[in-house]
Amino acid sequence: MSHFRCLVNTLPPLEEFISLCHRRVESKTGRMRRIMKLPIARDGKVIGEWTKTELYPLLRASEVFPSDCYWDDETSRWRRLAELPCGKSVLATPAQRQLLTNYDLPWDEFTTKYQVQELMESRPCIDKQRAFMDDLEIAHFDEMTTKQASDLIDAELDKETPDGPATSTQIAIIRSLAAAAHIPLTISSSPTRRDAACEIQALRCFAGGPR
Numbered sequence: 001m002s003h004f005r006c007l008v009n010t011l012p013p014l015e016e017f018i019s020l021c022h023r024r025v026e027s028k029t030g031r032m033r034r035i036m037k038l039p040i041a042r043d044g045k046v047i048g049e050w051t052k053t054e055l056y057p058l059l060r061a062s063e064v065f066p067s068d069c070y071w072d073d074e075t076s077r078w079r080r081l082a083e084l085p086c087g088k089s090v091l092a093t094p095a096q097r098q099l100l101t102n103y104d105l106p107w108d109e110f111t112t113k114y115q116v117q118e119l120m121e122s123r124p125c126i127d128k129q130r131a132f133m134d135d136l137e138i139a140h141f142d143e144m145t146t147k148q149a150s151d152l153i154d155a156e157l158d159k160e161t162p163d164g165p166a167t168s169t170q171i172a173i174i175r176s177l178a179a180a181a182h183i184p185l186t187i188s189s190s191p192t193r194r195d196a197a198c199e200i201q202a203l204r205c206f207a208g209g210p211r
Contacts, residue, residue, distance in 0.1 A: 038070040041078060052086055059090045060114065066091055067110035082110055092116050121147035129153065131204065135170060135197040157194060166196035177203035 037049040047068070050058065058064045059081070066082035081087035092100075092107065096116045100107045105119045122145050129149040133140045136156050140149065174196060178185050187199050 040064055040081070041069045041071075042067075052084060055081065055084070055086045056089070059086055059112070062112065062114055065110060066112060080110075090114065121145060121150075125149040128201075132197060132201060135173065135200045136193065137167060137169065164193055166191045166193050170196035170200065173200050174203065 037051055038055075039046050039049050040055075041047065042065075047064070050064075055064060059066070064081065066080065066087040068081050069078040070081055070084070071077075072079045082091060090112045091109075092111045092113050092115070096113060097107055097111070100111070100116060100119060103120070103123060105123070107116075107119070111119075125140065125144040125146055125148070129146065130140060132153060133149065136153065138152055138156055140152070170193065171191075174187060175185065177200065181203060183203070187195065191199070
């Protein structure tokens with residue numbers, strides 16, 4: 001009997017025990033919800049089922065979007081992924097939205113950080129890039145984007161040819177720009193195409209030419 005009384009005295013009060021049981025049930029339920037697959041819909045059609053953890057890389061890869069919907073069992077209705085932490089994590093920042101506004105590029109409340117980069121790269125090629133391509137004698141077209149121009153310039157500068165002799169056109173441009181700015185020529189007697197292109201850009205910036 002004394003052993004039983006000792007055991008009873010070590011047990012928590014009934015209310016505390018019940019509360020502890022409830023917390024354990026809620027914790028287990030929360031874990032089950034995190035691993036439960038959510039039906040995801042777009043344009044009225046279910047496109048797949050993923051857990052909240054699985055949605056993070058899919059959102060970053062733009063395979064699903066914050067504007068897509070998921071079925072919420074608690075409210076028994078479809079809700080936007082943008083309402084979940086994983087959806088909120090990929091939304092464009094205020095600074096990125098302002099950047100798109102400054103360039104008159106379209107965006108909405110569901111635009112992602114990764115779409116911002118795509119939109120910026122889809123802008124028309126700028127004058128500075130066209131001038132640089134001219135200096136490197138790279139052919140370009142009217143509707144070229146900044147991304148396409150950057151890729152062409154990078155590809156050209158990665159070749160061995162930019163380290164070859166500067167062209168007569170580049171030398172003529174350097175002399176003309178230097179004379180117009182009243183700057184003595186400082187380029188070597190046998191510059192490479194790469195060196196000549198960089199010198200032209202520097203002279204243009206000094207003279208306030210295309211940037």
